[in-house]
Amino acid sequence: MGPSSGSAGKFIKLCSPTIHYTADMSGRRVVVFPSAAELGPALAHLVASRADKALSERGRFTIGLSGGSLVSMLGKELPVLPDLDCSGWLAGFCDERLVPFDDGESTYGLYKNELFSKMNIPDSRVLAIDPSLTVQECAEDYAGKLKKAFPKEDIPVFDVLLLGMGPDGHTCSLFPGHALLEETQKIVAPISDSPKPPPQRVTMTFPVLNSARCVVFVSTGGSKAHVLKQVLDGGDGPVLPAARVLPSQGELFWLIDEPAASSLTLPVERQGSAAKL
Numbered sequence: 001m002g003p004s005s006g007s008a009g010k011f012i013k014l015c016s017p018t019i020h021y022t023a024d025m026s027g028r029r030v031v032v033f034p035s036a037a038e039l040g041p042a043l044a045h046l047v048a049s050r051a052d053k054a055l056s057e058r059g060r061f062t063i064g065l066s067g068g069s070l071v072s073m074l075g076k077e078l079p080v081l082p083d084l085d086c087s088g089w090l091a092g093f094c095d096e097r098l099v100p101f102d103d104g105e106s107t108y109g110l111y112k113n114e115l116f117s118k119m120n121i122p123d124s125r126v127l128a129i130d131p132s133l134t135v136q137e138c139a140e141d142y143a144g145k146l147k148k149a150f151p152k153e154d155i156p157v158f159d160v161l162l163l164g165m166g167p168d169g170h171t172c173s174l175f176p177g178h179a180l181l182e183e184t185q186k187i188v189a190p191i192s193d194s195p196k197p198p199p200q201r202v203t204m205t206f207p208v209l210n211s212a213r214c215v216v217f218v219s220t221g222g223s224k225a226h227v228l229k230q231v232l233d234g235g236d237g238p239v240l241p242a243a244r245v246l247p248s249q250g251e252l253f254w255l256i257d258e259p260a261a262s263s264l265t266l267p268v269e270r271q272g273s274a275a276k277l
C-alpha cells in the first residue's frame with residue numbers, strides 16, 4: 001500500500017506564486033505550498049470547484065468536515081470567496097467529539113461560529129451528532145442521519161471529505177493500532193478510548209472515506225514532517241491510518257506546506273497552478 005518513490009529527490013520550484021511543486025504519489029496528488037497562508041485560498045477554491053460540479057450534476061453538494069486546524073482555515077477562506085452559493089450544500093462531520101455543542105472541543109460548535117454562521121448555512125443543512133446520547137447510541141443515531149441523507153447508497157458517497165492528520169498518523173478518530181481500523185460493516189463507529197482527548201467520539205469508517213468522490217487532506221507545519229514521510233514515502237513501518245485512505249473511484253489530494261513537506265522525497269514533478277486543482 002505504501003507509495004513507491006521512483007525518481008527520488010527531484011524537487012522543482014515552480015513559478016506559480018502559490019504552488020512550489022506537485023507530485024503524483026501512488027494516486028495521491030500531493031501539492032506543496034510555500035506556507036499555510038498560501039494553502040488556505042487554494043483549498044477554498046478546490047472546495048468551490050467541486051461544489052460547482054456537484055451542484056450542476058446532482059443538484060446538491062455534500063461535504064464532510066474534520067476538526068482541528070481545518071476549522072479556522074476554512075472559516076477564514078471560504079466565506080470570502082465571491083459568489084459562493086451554499087444553498088445546495090449539505091455538511092456532515094468526518095468525526096466528532098462527544099461533548100456539548102458549547103464545549104470548546106465540539107467540532108460542530110466551532111464550525112457553527114467560524115463557518116456556518118458566516119455562510120448562512122442553516123442547521124437544516126448540517127448533519128450533526130446528538131451529544132446527549134451515549135457514545136454507542138450517538139454513533140448509531142449519526143449513522144442513521146447519514147443513511148437518510150444518502151438513501152440510494154449503502155455507503156454514503158460524499159462529494160468532498162476534508163481530512164486532517166495528527167502527528168501520530170491518525171485521521172478522523174481512526175488511531176494507529178485501534179480495532180476500529182478493521183471496521184468494515186458500520187459507516188460510523190463509536191470510540192470511547194481515544195488516545196487524544198476527549199476520549200469519547202464518533203467517526204466515519206474507512207468504507208465511507210474510501211467511497212468519496214474527492215478526499216482532501218490538509219497537513220501543515222514541521223510537526224507533521226516525520227509522519228508525512230511515513231505516510232507518503234512509505235517504508236517498513238506500519239501503514240498508518242491516514243495512509244489507508246485511498247478512495248476506490250475518487251480523487252485524493254494532499255495539500256501540504258513546505259515545513260510539513262521538508263522530509264519528503266517527491267518522485268514526480270508537474271507544473272500547475274492552484275486555480276487548476
Ligand SMILES: O=C1O[C@H](COP(=O)(O)O)[C@@H](O)[C@H](O)[C@H]1O
Binds near residue numbers: 069163167171172196
Ligand atoms: O482529533 C482530531 O485531530 C485531527 C487532526 O487535527 P489537526 O489539528 O492536527 O489538523 C482532525 O482531523 C480530527 O478531525 C480531530 O478530531
